[in-house]
Amino acid sequence: MECIREGCHNMIPSTRRSDAKYCSHGCYKVAKKGRDALEYTRRTDLYDKVKFNDSILHIMFEVKDEIPVHYFDNLGFYFDIYISKDSIDFEELYVMYDYAYSIRKYGQEVYIKIWMIGKDQKGFEPHILTHIN
Numbered sequence: 692m693e694c695i696r697e698g699c700h701n702m703i704p705s706t707r708r709s710d711a712k713y714c715s716h717g718c719y720k721v722a723k724k725g726r727d728a729l730e731y732t733r734r735t736d737l738y739d740k741v742k743f744n745d746s747i748l749h750i751m752f753e754v755k756d757e758i759p760v761h762y763f764d765n766l767g768f769y770f771d772i773y774i775s776k777d778s779i780d781f782e783e784l785y786v787m788y789d790y791a792y793s794i795r796k797y798g799q800e801v802y803i804k805i806w807m808i809g810k811d812q813k814g815f816e817p818h819i820l821t822h823i824n
């Protein structure tokens with residue numbers, strides 16, 4: 692069998708474990724480093740996007756807790772990025788660090804309902820949310 696590291700076409704020596712995927716420990720390490728770097732980029736990218744979403748939710752929340760969705764679109768809000776999902780009164784919540792949002796439809800109008808995550812709570816308590824009507 693051939694080593695699976697990109698660019699390496701060496702055969703895996705029979706002296707290595709039968710389930711070995713790399714020809715050498717060196718190849719294994721190089722491949723792992725690449726995977727780790729990718730994972731790091733993915734994580735920091737996600738963190739930055741969640742922070743970005745949070746900052747938009749924060750600004751909007753100061754104005755009103757229900758805002759038409761196009762304001763978010765205009766600012767480049769990442770609707771597909773959130774830490775987790777939760778629900779409150781059967782409303783699906785998309786949870787960031789400090790805020791969460793849900794989507795509300797009134798006929799053709801789509802609004803983003805903003806929820807502030809309980810500030811008095813240490814750590815992440817997505818089921819404790821406060822909102823102002």
Ligand SMILES: [Zn+2]
Pocket residue numbers: 694695696699700701713714715718
């Ligand atoms: Zn190799």
